[in-house]
Amino acid sequence: MRTIEVFDTTLRDGLQVEGVSATVDDKLRIAEQLDFLGVQFIEGGWPGANPKDIEFFARAATELRLDSSTLVAFGSTRRPKGKVDDDVTLRNLLDANTSAVCIVAKSWDYHVLNALQTTLDEGAAMIADSVEFLVANGRRVLVDMEHFFDGYKRNPEFAMRAIESAVVKGASHLVLCDTNGGSLPHEVESIVGDVVRLVGSDAIVGIHCHDDTGCAVANSMASVLAGARHVQGTLNGLGERTGNCNLTTVIPNLQLKLGMQCLPDGRLERLTAVSKHVAEVLNRPLDPQAPYVGSSAFAHKAGLHVSAIARAKDAYEHVDPELVGNGTRFVVSEMAGRATIQMKADELGLAMDGPAVNQVIDDLKRLEHEGFHFEAADASLELLMRRAAGWEQQYFRVESMRVITDELPSGQFTTEATVKVWVGEGESAVRHVHTAEGNGPVNAIDSALRAALGAAYPQLARVHLTDYKVRILDGATATGAITRVLIDATDGERSWTTIGVSSNIIEASWRALEEGLVYSLLHATPSAVSE
Ligand SMILES: [Zn+2]
Numbered sequence: 001m002r003t004i005e006v007f008d009t010t011l012r013d014g015l016q017v018e019g020v021s022a023t024v025d026d027k028l029r030i031a032e033q034l035d036f037l038g039v040q041f042i043e044g045g046w047p048g049a050n051p052k053d054i055e056f057f058a059r060a061a062t063e064l065r066l067d068s069s070t071l072v073a074f075g076s077t078r079r080p081k082g083k084v085d086d087d088v089t090l091r092n093l094l095d096a097n098t099s100a101v102c103i104v105a106k107s108w109d110y111h112v113l114n115a116l117q118t119t120l121d122e123g124a125a126m127i128a129d130s131v132e133f134l135v136a137n138g139r140r141v142l143v144d145m146e147h148f149f150d151g152y153k154r155n156p157e158f159a160m161r162a163i164e165s166a167v168v169k170g171a172s173h174l175v176l177c178d179t180n181g182g183s184l185p186h187e188v189e190s191i192v193g194d195v196v197r198l199v200g201s202d203a204i205v206g207i208h209c210h211d212d213t214g215c216a217v218a219n220s221m222a223s224v225l226a227g228a229r230h231v232q233g234t235l236n237g238l239g240e241r242t243g244n245c246n247l248t249t250v251i252p253n254l255q256l257k258l259g260m261q262c263l264p265d266g267r268l269e270r271l272t273a274v275s276k277h278v279a280e281v282l283n284r285p286l287d288p289q290a291p292y293v294g295s296s297a298f299a300h301k302a303g304l305h306v307s308a309i310a311r312a313k314d315a316y317e318h319v320d321p322e323l324v325g326n327g328t329r330f331v332v333s334e335m336a337g338r339a340t341i342q343m344k345a346d347e348l349g350l351a352m353d354g355p356a357v358n359q360v361i362d363d364l365k366r367l368e369h370e371g372f373h374f375e376a377a378d379a380s381l382e383l384l385m386r387r388a389a390g391w392e393q394q395y396f397r398v399e400s401m402r403v404i405t406d407e408l409p410s411g412q413f414t415t416e417a418t419v420k421v422w423v424g425e426g427e428s429a430v431r432h433v434h435t436a437e438g439n440g441p442v443n444a445i446d447s448a449l450r451a452a453l454g455a456a457y458p459q460l461a462r463v464h465l466t467d468y469k470v471r472i473l474d475g476a477t478a479t480g481a482i483t484r485v486l487i488d489a490t491d492g493e494r495s496w497t498t499i500g501v502s503s504n505i506i507e508a509s510w511r512a513l514e515e516g517l518v519y520s521l522l523h524a525t526p527s528a529v530s531e
């Protein structure tokens with residue numbers, strides 16, 4: 001089986017994405033996840049470009065225990081007309097103290113002449129000198145050939161000279177970068193083929209694609225088919241503009257479709273969990289439609305073929321979802337028939353008899369008519385099905401909830417909520433009353449409810465809301481219309497969505513919040529409870 005190296009640059013290129021900022025702690029946690037997944041290389045950042053990355057490498061040296069991955073520091077070639085020994089960038093690279101380094105080099109003549117304002121001879125010398133210096137200092141040196149495809153199309157001679165300058169000085173990898181992301185698979189395949197023939201067995205040829213044409217994964221696969229043995233990308237395709245090559249797509253493509261080994265044995269099934277975990281750390285929700293790892297990737301909407309899916313799942317799924325740690329999911333709506341409800345019950349591990357199934361069908365029809373939408377709220381659906389089967393939540397009983405918003409003479413708004421709940425049964429039930437402030441009514445009732453339940457259920461401290469969506473269902477009556485609220489929450493391991501519908505937005509939010517906490521208590525792991 002052919003082996004393909006996976007080089008993850010989530011912590012460097014991936015963090016260029018708009019609206020994301022990661023602390024050093026976040027970066028360390030992501031690096032642990034990448035090692036758990038088993039990628040070969042983790043590019044940790046650019047020491048010298050910012051103090052955060054210097055701190056990352058310093059702490060990584062003592063705090064990170066990597067079993068599968070090699071940590072890589074990123075930098076660039078020496079500056080034009082400079083000397084390697086007193087070059088600050090190269091010095092910072094060595095100070096990061098990693099066994100491997102990756103430097104970016106200019107392989108497009110246009111950039112050398114215009115951006116660096118130097119000669120092509122000096123451009124080639126910058127690459128050769130820098131690689132030689134780093135190799136002499138005991139580093140494995142990967143060279144990112146920036147703008148390689150654009151450069152090769154305009155001046156193939158200089159692009160190949162840049163490659164040779166790195167190879168003769170001992171670079172281990174030549175990574176061809178589609179930095180502007182504008183290339184297409186047929187171009188990439190042909191150019192990578194040319195480079196592989198030139199380099200032969202002197203170094204490994206790699207590929208680094210951006211997704212500006214929506215082809216980053218396709219381009220990476222075309223490169224591998226043309227002989228590249230090293231693929232760079234990011235988890236969930238994070239990266240500036242339209243993102244980088246998505247490793248959560250390209251890894252299973254290479255491994256499951258082309259039979260190439262990208263991760264150590266037994267690691268591919270961690271893919272979905274790692275993808276979710278990283279989305280969570282960066283507070284960047286995962287696209288439900290992401291191939292392989294998205295929550296909809298193996299979701300089947302109820303229809304005529306639902307019983308056929310039950311008989312032959314593989315007739316409707318391109319791979320077994322368990323291979324990537326995902327699972328088949330049946331999407332249930334008012335259109336669902338008995339077979340769908342029964343399959344959903346099996347998926348949830350619920351025993352449901354005929355009358356209970358009929359009850360669910362009746363409830364769904366009635367509630368969806370009122371404005372509920374259970375396709376989007378799996379947790380509320382599960383609670384509804386459990387109730388139809390005779391289950392009642394025993395965790396708490398709400399006596400009352402009140403929320404007040406005041407506008408002060410200064411023009412400032414304050415919001416305060418009071419929640420009264422009972423925890424426990426009969427004589428031994430305990431009443432908890434809590435008041436909390438919030439930056440708005442939903443935030444205040446959420447805080448007050450958790451505070452009221454916190455003493456009895458400390459595990460709720462782990463739960464936090466990740467999204468709050470409001471939709472007005474009947475636009476014609478404007479503020480008098482029905483409001484549908486969807487709340488996404490997570491406890492760090494599991495994520496869920498609950499729904500509330502009412503003509504009162506606070507009531508709709510409250511129902512969704514309450515169900516979200518019930519769901520989290522229902523699924524709290526024993527270890528979480530005892531903490
Ligand atoms: Zn890049």
